[in-house]
Structure formats: C-alpha cells, structure tokens
Amino acid sequence: MWTGNQYGFYGCIGATDGTTFLLAYQPALHPWTHYDRKGRYSLNAVVTCDWSGRIFSIVQGCTGAALDCFVQTLANWHRHPGIVFSAGQNLLGDKGKKYSAQEVGPYLRPECTSSKRRNFNVQMSRLHVRSEHVIRALKGRWAILKELRLGLSQEKDFAHATTWILACCVLHNIFFGEPKMETLSADPAEPGEW
Numbered sequence: 001m002w003t004g005n006q007y008g009f010y011g012c013i014g015a016t017d018g019t020t021f022l023l024a025y026q027p028a029l030h031p032w033t034h035y036d037r038k039g040r041y042s043l044n045a046v047v048t049c050d051w052s053g054r055i056f057s058i059v060q061g062c063t064g065a066a067l068d069c070f071v072q073t074l075a076n077w078h079r080h081p082g083i084v085f086s087a088g089q090n091l092l093g094d095k096g097k098k099y100s101a102q103e104v105g106p107y108l109r110p111e112c113t114s115s116k117r118r119n120f121n122v123q124m125s126r127l128h129v130r131s132e133h134v135i136r137a138l139k140g141r142w143a144i145l146k147e148l149r150l151g152l153s154q155e156k157d158f159a160h161a162t163t164w165i166l167a168c169c170v171l172h173n174i175f176f177g178e179p180k181m182e183t184l185s186a187d188p189a190e191p192g193e194w
Contacts, residue, residue: 008123009092009104009123011088011089012089012090013091014092015131016057016103017094018046018047018097019047020044021043021148022041023064024147029158032065035065046071046075047135053134053137054173055138059071060165062074068096092131093105094106142171144168145168
C-alpha cells in the first residue's frame, strides 16, 4: 500500500539489486573467473530487500565475472514465481536485470521517449534506491564485507566466504529490525502491562 500511495507502484513488495563483495587476495582457484568488470577480484550476489530494509533473499555463489542477470536467474523468486509471489505482487529491478511479470524495470533509451515513461523511470529510481541503501548499510555495518580477507584456494574456501556473507545478512536482519526499547511506567492498576 505504501509504495502505491507514495509512488504509484501498487503490489510492489521490494527491490532487487546486484552487488559485488571484493576479495583482498587473488584466488588461487580459477582467478580469471573472479575478475569483475571493474578490474577487481570479487564474488557477485543479488540482494532482494523489502521496504523496511530487511533482506529476504540473497543469491550468491557466483564469481565476480558473472553478470547480475545470470545471478538473478538462480533466485527462487525468479525460477518459481508462482510459489513466491501472490497475484499482483512484483519487485523493482534495475536495467541490468531480466524483466518479467514479477520484476519491473525502467524503460531503456529507445522506449523512453514520452514524459509518462520518463516520469515512471524517475519515480522508480526514487524507490529502487532503497535497495542500494540496504546494501550500503549491510557493508557499512559489517566491515568484513567491504573486502573479504579470505584466501580462496579450494572449494571449501569458496563455501566459507559465502557463509560469511550469509551470516552478515542474517545479522543485518536481526539488528536492523531490532525494536526500539521504550521506558514505560508500571501502573499497579493495570497488571501485566510493562
């Protein structure tokens, strides 16, 4: 309801965005596959979050050379949309993703000619930036994610790195959604309330 009333995107339950987790050291196991488009060694992931800032899906296990649109195809919400989404629900994606009925993206250059479509792109980017804020908060809170100082020389090291990332996402959800503690006075006339 909030996205529909504020931005006109009814049924939008969250946003998805790709990110890379940098590696401090060159991997010993297939280093060329970890070399991303920015000239660094990394692991690639697609993070999907809701509007409150909680991560409800992370697809990882791909090297930095993998494109976001490929990593997205491994997501359960992409592979089995009928199970994950209710009728009329969708996600916001960016221009590097595969669009479907469940993932809405911006109009690209040839189709973005009318003022309605340009306004659609502006409103969508105002809302989609929240997924980038969640990724920035995740990496800001857990400094290990800014540069993984793990040597990747065996398959088990790769699994260890993805476990670190997943653990940080779980902790992000625990601490991000932590309820604020309020001090309430105990009234003897109303037992059971604190």
